[in-house]
Amino acid sequence: MSGSRPGEPAGSAGPGDAAAAAGVTGISVTNPDLPGPGATSPGGTRIGRPAGRLRHAEHVMGTVFSFDVPASAAPALPEVLSWLHWVDATFSTYSGGSDVSRFGRGELTLAECAPELAEVIAECAVLNEQSDGYFTAWPGGRFDPSGLVKGWSIERASNMLSVAAKTGPSGTGPSGTGPSGTGHSVNGAGDMQCTGEPERGRPWRVGVAHPLHPSALAVIVAGRDFAVATSGTAERGAHIVNPHTGLPATELASVTVVGPRISTADAYATAAFAMGGAAREWAESLDGYAVFAVAPDGATWQTSGFAAYTAPA
Amino acid sequence: MRRVVLALGGTVAGLVMLLSFRSHTASTASAGVTAGSGGTGTSPGASSAAGSGSSAASGAGAASAPVSAGSGTGTAVTGDAIATPYGPTQVQVTLNAGKIVKVTVLQHTDDGVNSQMIDGHALPLLNNLTAQSAKIDAVSGASYTSAGYIKSLQSALDKASA
Numbered sequence: 001m002s003g004s005r006p007g008e009p010a011g012s013a014g015p016g017d018a019a020a021a022a023g024v025t026g027i028s029v030t031n032p033d034l035p036g037p038g039a040t041s042p043g044g045t046r047i048g049r050p051a052g053r054l055r056h057a058e059h060v061m062g063t064v065f066s067f068d069v070p071a072s073a074a075p076a077l078p079e080v081l082s083w084l085h086w087v088d089a090t091f092s093t094y095s096g097g098s099d100v101s102r103f104g105r106g107e108l109t110l111a112e113c114a115p116e117l118a119e120v121i122a123e124c125a126v127l128n129e130q131s132d133g134y135f136t137a138w139p140g141g142r143f144d145p146s147g148l149v150k151g152w153s154i155e156r157a158s159n160m161l162s163v164a165a166k167t168g169p170s171g172t173g174p175s176g177t178g179p180s181g182t183g184h185s186v187n188g189a190g191d192m193q194c195t196g197e198p199e200r201g202r203p204w205r206v207g208v209a210h211p212l213h214p215s216a217l218a219v220i221v222a223g224r225d226f227a228v229a230t231s232g233t234a235e236r237g238a239h240i241v242n243p244h245t246g247l248p249a250t251e252l253a254s255v256t257v258v259g260p261r262i263s264t265a266d267a268y269a270t271a272a273f274a275m276g277g278a279a280r281e282w283a284e285s286l287d288g289y290a291v292f293a294v295a296p297d298g299a300t301w302q303t304s305g306f307a308a309y310t311a312p313a
Numbered sequence: 314m315r316r317v318v319l320a321l322g323g324t325v326a327g328l329v330m331l332l333s334f335r336s337h338t339a340s341t342a343s344a345g346v347t348a349g350s351g352g353t354g355t356s357p358g359a360s361s362a363a364g365s366g367s368s369a370a371s372g373a374g375a376a377s378a379p380v381s382a383g384s385g386t387g388t389a390v391t392g393d394a395i396a397t398p399y400g401p402t403q404v405q406v407t408l409n410a411g412k413i414v415k416v417t418v419l420q421h422t423d424d425g426v427n428s429q430m431i432d433g434h435a436l437p438l439l440n441n442l443t444a445q446s447a448k449i450d451a452v453s454g455a456s457y458t459s460a461g462y463i464k465s466l467q468s469a470l471d472k473a474s475a
Contacts, residue, residue, distance in 0.1 A: 057462075057471045064462040066471050068450060150456070187467060189456040198450050209454030209466065220449060232455035254455060 052180035053198070061088045061150060063189035068198065069161060070182050076164030080157045087156075090114050091149045104143035120145050120152055123263065131271035132282070136243045150188050151229065151266030158186045158193040158262070183224065191229040191269075193262040205311055209234065211254035211294050218254070218294055222311035227262035231255050231269040232294075242274045251276025253296045258309045259289035387414055394420050408473065 054074055056067040058081050065084060067077065092098040099113040110118050124137035124145055137145040161184050183196020185204060194204040203222045210218040211234040221228055231240060232254030240249045255272040257265040268289055272279035283291035283303050290305035387409030394403035403420035452467040462468050 055471050057468070059459055063456065063458055064468070066451070066467055185451055187451050187453075189458075189462070190452065190454040190465075190467070191456070192451055192453060194451075204451070205449045207449040207452045207466070209452055211455065215466075217449075217452075221453075228453040230453045230455055235455040235457045235461045256453060 058084065060084045061092075061153075061188075062094075063150075065154070065157070065189075066187040067184065068187075069184040070165070070180060072182070073161050073165055073184055076161055080160050083160065084153055084157060087116075087149065087153045090116070091120070091145065093144050093146055100143070100145065117145075120148055123152065124148050124267075127264070127267040127271070131268070131275075133243060134271035134274045135267045139241055139243060140246070147270050148263060148267055151191055151263040154186050154188040154191060154193050154266075155227075155261055155263045158184065158195060161186070162195055190235075191227075191262055191266045193227045194223065195225050197224055203311075208256050208292065209254075212296075212298055218300065219256075219292060220311045221256075221258055221292075221309040223258070223309055225260070226309070227259055227265045229257050229262060229266040229269040231266075231273040240270060240273050242276070249274045249276055250296070252279065253294045253298075255279065255294075256292045257283075257289055258292075258306065259286075265289060389417075391419065 052071045054067070054069050054071050054077075056069075056077060058065045058067070060081070061084070067080075069077065089095065090099045093100055093104075095101060099108060099117055102108040103110065103113050103117065110121070121137060124135070124147075127135045127148065128137070135147060137143065137148065139147070165182065165184075179199045181197035181199045181202070183194065183198060183204070185192050185194040185198070190209070192206065194206070198204055203224050204226075205220055205222045206228050207217040208219045208221065208228070208230060210216040211232045214234065232252075233239070233250070234254065238248035238250055241247065242249050252273055255269050257269040257272065259265045259268075268283075268286065268291070272283055272291060272293070275282060279291070279293065280301055280303075283289075283293075286303070290303050290309055292300065292302040292306050294300050387407045389405050389407045391405045392403060394401045401420055402418070405417040405419050407415040407417070449470070451470065452465065454465070454467075457465055457467075
């Protein structure tokens with residue numbers, strides 16, 4: 001990520017006004033049934049929430065990104081959202097005209113694509129090696145870096161908010177002695193990057209959805225400046241394929257990876273899920289990342305580093 | 314203010330949907346569900362406000378009379394009584410510090426076995442869920458789609474705190 005350019009105006013490296021064409025929505029919690037611009041301002045009334053915090057849910061990439069940020073970060077949100085829509089337009093495998101699709105068909109060279117694509121491909125190669133090939137940007141032989149793009153974009157969005165917090169006019173954080181923390185979280189479809197604290201003196205608490213009991217939590221993790229990613233079949237079925245066999249992975253119900261960076265944690269979770277039972281030994285060898293898994297029969301296991309993240313229910 | 318009302322209405326609708334989905338997987342009972350709400354002390358004139366504005370034009374915009382139960386434990390919000398294939402149902406949600414802390418059924422279904430399934434199984438689950446969610450900031454889980462998000466606990470958290 002050293003070559004990343006957080007804070008860059010959305011779409012400047014992409015084709016035309018892709019972000020605008022993708023339909024950037026306004027800052028508000030919009031009704032999920034009603035895509036389209038929201039009508040309310042970020043400073044709207046909140047119930048019981050510590051003063052100075054804002055939540056926003058954005059429909060993008062076929063899912064929803066949830067933001068929990070200090071109000072001081074609100075001015076930076078529109079740019080972050082625009083950038084996410086630009087990523088969607090550029091990296092979409094559903095749109096035949098995206099850079100990724102055209103590159104996959106050989107219509108564009110890598111040099112002709114947005115430079116972010118080369119960055120993503122390079123990171124995919126590293127993760128492929130670290131995961132013994134279980135994480136790949138070529139599932140089924142077809143170019144599809146989607147397995148990294150979401151986590152990568154969550155991380156970039158979080159970095160953009162962090163930069164804005166340090167350089168923005170209101171970057172000094174909430175005034176006074178209120179309980180609001182200055183940290184933020186970006187949750188993309190269940191994978192998230194958290195920074196700092198949501199309230200002063202309190203770490204983030206993230207519930208891990210139980211893959212076998214839709215309304216229950218399997219475990220709660222807590223921390224500051226950390227990422228949580230979960231892969232599983234609960235939402236979209238057996239959609240993760242073991243690249244070494246070509247068959248859908250079914251040996252685990254879900255895998256959760258906790259560590260510093262969401263792009264890495266997300267890819268590790270995908271790889272571990274594809275490995276199945278063999279993931280346990282591999283997971284223990286990971287440097288800086290801890291893993292928790294639930295088997296289809298409900299049995300769970302975790303790596304030795306995971307206890308540092310578990311929080312009392 | 315309108316956003317708050319919508320959020321609460323959406324939450325109530327979501328809870329009712331959750332009941333329907335959990336107990337009757339093939340049911341379409343949730344399709345026509347509407348739930349309006351008014352909050353104690355927080356949204357005078359909420360009913361009229363809920364019907365105006367562009368983003369209010371959702372399926373959950375039906376207004377109802379506010380019901381107050383806001384003692385020291387939080388603010389209670391009551392949804393409309395809705396008709397389901399198993400009889401009318403009405404729930405009340407108690408919010409404290411922006412989180413759902415309790416779900417109370419004001420009007421139970423009256424359809425025998427199905428009613429018992431809902432009341433005896435789903436509702437305790439729901440209250441257990443809300444007790445847990447009262448302490449978390451976010452939820453990690455298998456990647457959901459836009460449609461899946463609507464039913465997700467993360468969605469409820471976003472709405473409750475928005």
